[in-house]
Amino acid sequence: MLLAEKTAEKKIIFSGMQPTGIPSLGNYLGALKNWVSLQDEYRCIYCVVDMHALTIRQDPAALRAKARELLALCLAMGIDPEKSLLYFQSHVPGHAELAWILNCFTYMGELNRMTQYKDKSLKHADNVNAGLFTYPVLMAADILLYGADLVPIGDDQRQHLELCRDIAIRFNHMYGDVFPVPEAYYGKVGARIMSLQEPEKKMSKSESENPNNVVYLLDRPDTVLSKFKKAVTDSGSEVRFDPDKPGISNLLTIYAAVTGADAAQAEREFAGSGYSDFKRRVGEAVVESLRPIQTRFDALIRDKEALDGLIKTHAERANALAGRMLRKVKKKIGYPI
Numbered sequence: 612m613l614l615a616e617k618t619a620e621k622k623i624i625f626s627g628m629q630p631t632g633i634p635s636l637g638n639y640l641g642a643l644k645n646w647v648s649l650q651d652e653y654r655c656i657y658c659v660v661d662m663h664a665l666t667i668r669q670d671p672a673a674l675r676a677k678a679r680e681l682l683a684l685c686l687a688m689g690i691d692p693e694k695s696l697l698y699f700q701s702h703v704p705g706h707a708e709l710a711w712i713l714n715c716f717t718y719m720g721e722l723n724r725m726t727q728y729k730d731k732s733l734k735h736a737d738n739v740n741a742g743l744f745t746y747p748v749l750m751a752a753d754i755l756l757y758g759a760d761l762v763p764i765g766d767d768q769r770q771h772l773e774l775c776r777d778i779a780i781r782f783n784h785m786y787g788d789v790f791p792v793p794e795a796y797y798g799k800v801g802a803r804i805m806s807l808q809e810p811e812k813k814m815s816k817s818e819s820e821n822p823n824n825v826v827y828l829l830d831r832p833d834t835v836l837s838k839f840k841k842a843v844t845d846s847g848s849e850v851r852f853d854p855d856k857p858g859i860s861n862l863l864t865i866y867a868a869v870t871g872a873d874a875a876q877a878e879r880e881f882a883g884s885g886y887s888d889f890k891r892r893v894g895e896a897v898v899e900s901l902r903p904i905q906t907r908f909d910a911l912i913r914d915k916e917a918l919d920g921l922i923k924t925h926a927e928r929a930n931a932l933a934g935r936m937l938r939k940v941k942k943k944i945g946y947p948i
């Protein structure tokens with residue numbers, strides 16, 4: 612049986628991530644870590660969406676490198692290639708083929724309402740390309756191509772998933788039940804990690820004007836320790852969760868998330884500690900939690916042949932799965948046989 616094939620017991624999960632840079636500790640603790648734990652209960656399909664990345668101008672060599680790094684990092688985090696599919700979107704032409712078809716079942720008015728499109732076209736006013744506009748259709752194609760049941764997403768992708776469902780329902784209505792209508796998967800709520808310099812903002816890899824805001828999964832120990840050392844704290848001197856202490860609360864949240872302690876335990880451990888000692892220990896805990904990921908990542912990137920082999924096998928499996936859905940769709944819509 613093919614990996615990620617639907618079985619009676621297991622639902623299919625699909626998720627995509629853009630290769631726009633190394634994920635942050637916030638991405639990891641908030642979302643990516645959950646991807647790893649979904650693998651036993653579901654058939655998981657994880658896709659590095661390099662085609663989506665093209666909607667913003669990319670340097671070719673950097674895009675290629677970032678996509679490969681992200682895929683290797685997923686493996687290093689614990690995506691198990693024996694259990695789940697992990698591949699590059701551009702290696703499966705079915706994404707583009709289905710996206711074209713679905714474009715013809717999506718209305719301009721629907722795409723016009725997408726808030727991410729509005730935000731991005733303001734931010735990249737010099738490059739409001741058609742891909743940016745139809746981005747959600749490609750995303751719908753990603754999901755529907757594998758008949759996914761569940762899609763783990765953050766709030767920012769909720770509107771896109773809603774559109775995907777509308778497209779699936781519309782298509783099914785015209786051609787019979789072709790696509791399962793996917794649902795958002797809100798699993799365990801991951802930790803909400805804030806910026807180290809501006810703890811009222813989310814720690815986001817795209818908000819990296821100040822590199823000290825964000826810890827990246829591949830930041831080496833010295834860098835991690837230095838970022839925590841510089842993290843802003845609050846007035847007072849006590850280490851405890853408090854809405855008036857966003858900096859300290861965030862550091863406690865990070866500590867709890869990486870050590871597995873609960874909030875009360877984390878507070879107790881630092882009772883009586885000064886801020887600088889506290890920050891150093893949080894930094895050290897983060898270093899220790901990243902160390903095994905980085906060690907595995909380094910080994911994966913070094914062994915070029917093994918990684919190439921895995922990429923090739925997974926692309927073949929993804930193509931085989933995608934091919935089935937695509938044949939069905941093409942038949943339904945009346946492409947010549």
Ligand code: TRP
Pocket residue numbers: 625626627628629660663749750753754762763764768
């Ligand atoms: N648009 C998503 C994001 O920026 C990435 C993505 C592309 C995705 N295709 C997907 C997520 C399919 C879930 C399912 O985060």
